[in-house]
Amino acid sequence: MLDINHILVVLDSDHPEQIALERALWLARSLDADLTLMTNTYEPHCEEGSALSAIDSNTQLRIKQALLKKADNWINSFVSETSGVNTSTEVHWQKHLHDAVIESMRNKDFDLVIKGTQPHSLVDRIFTHTDWNMLRHCPAPVLLVKNAQPWQHNRILAAVDATAPDQSHDLINDNILSFAEHLADHFDTDLHLGNAYPLVSVAFAMVPEVTAPDDIQSYVTEQHESGCQQWAQKYNIDNDHIHIAEGDTDDVVSEIAARIEADLVVVGTVGREGLAGVLIGNTAEALVDKVNCDVLVIKPQDGVKPDAE
Structure with missing residues (x-):
């Protein structure tokens, strides 16, 4: 059984619907996991050094x-919906919700963090949006929920870089496929593998003084097909569940997810920092806004834990 025993559910009082809670309850009941419902509250005038502290502490x-107290009452109002699930609540005095998540995880080891998400703009990404910061810094896999609809098509799509040249990407691929395989086995769903390969002619078009070898595109395609076959064999994925196409990864994976009606896309991130992470972008972050299903984001350190004895 997939070893997800402790789930942190991030609830945002600024959102009218708490779609993460519905998904968390379904998973907790299926996996026999406990839930911690968490939110934040903050007022800068209550900090030391503020004008109010000097006048009337x-x-x-x-x-x-x-x-x-208000935030505590709000989050505890959801406990009545968690019948049959061991549930606790937390309120953190933090300005940013993602900082509250990190604080919560310092006190307890959570196996999965679940949060509802909405479309994001470039401004959101530049100005430290909660979701982006969680994907970069949260020390656990993050499941971003797109809608309250239950998984209904029985398909999980694992998106990998089949020809990753370095050890960190290989580790991410293994973690992606390990989590996807465990979820597929537990919920008895089909596991699919998705991979994008670059259109080499585009790269050579940017340097017209260099002529592309006639067989370079065939070589790149064959390398990705071979790599996908190796990963598929390792994780027992059927040949007709392997999907390979040329183009940008976020475009290709979102198209595959829509075509096979995936309930969940499992993808990795290396969590680029700073402005480079915004302007270059991470596949995981781009995918969140392009797919209509849930996205589970895995980092290099998010290996599948062994089953408890």
Whole structure:
């Protein structure tokens, strides 16, 4: 059985619907896992050094306590929906929700973090959007839920780089496929493998003084086909469940996910930092906005834990 025993559910009071809770409850009941419902609250005037602290520290304390109590009442209002699941709640005094997630994970080892997501703009990404920061920094796999609909097509798509030249990408591929295989086995769903390969002529078009070898595109295609076959054999994926196409990874994987009606896309990220991460982009982050299904994001350290004895 997949060793997901402790699930952190991130609830955002700014969102009208808490779609992550529905998915978390379904998973927890199926996996016999416990849930921790978590949110944040914050008011800068309640911090040390603020104008209010210099004038009336007692009022400042009462405001902070009132805000924490309000957030606590809000998050505990969802506990009645978790019948049959061992559930606890947490409220963190943090300005940003992603910082509250990191703080929560310092106190407990969670096997999975679940959060609802909405479409993001470039401005969101530049100005430290919660989802992007979670994907980069959360020390556990992150499941971003796109809608409250249950998984209904019995298809999981694992997106890998089949010809990754370095050890870190190989590790991510293994982690992606390990999680996808465990989920597929547990929920008795079909496991598919998706891979994109570059259109080499585009790269050579940018340097017209260099002529592309006649057989270079065939060579690249064959390399990806061979790599996909090796990964598929390792994880017992049927040949007709291997999907390979040319183009940018986020475009190819989103097209495959739509065509096979995937319920979940499992993808990896190396979590680029700073402006480079925004402008270059990570496949995982681009995919979140392009697919209509849930996205499970795996990092190099997110290996599948061994089953408990």
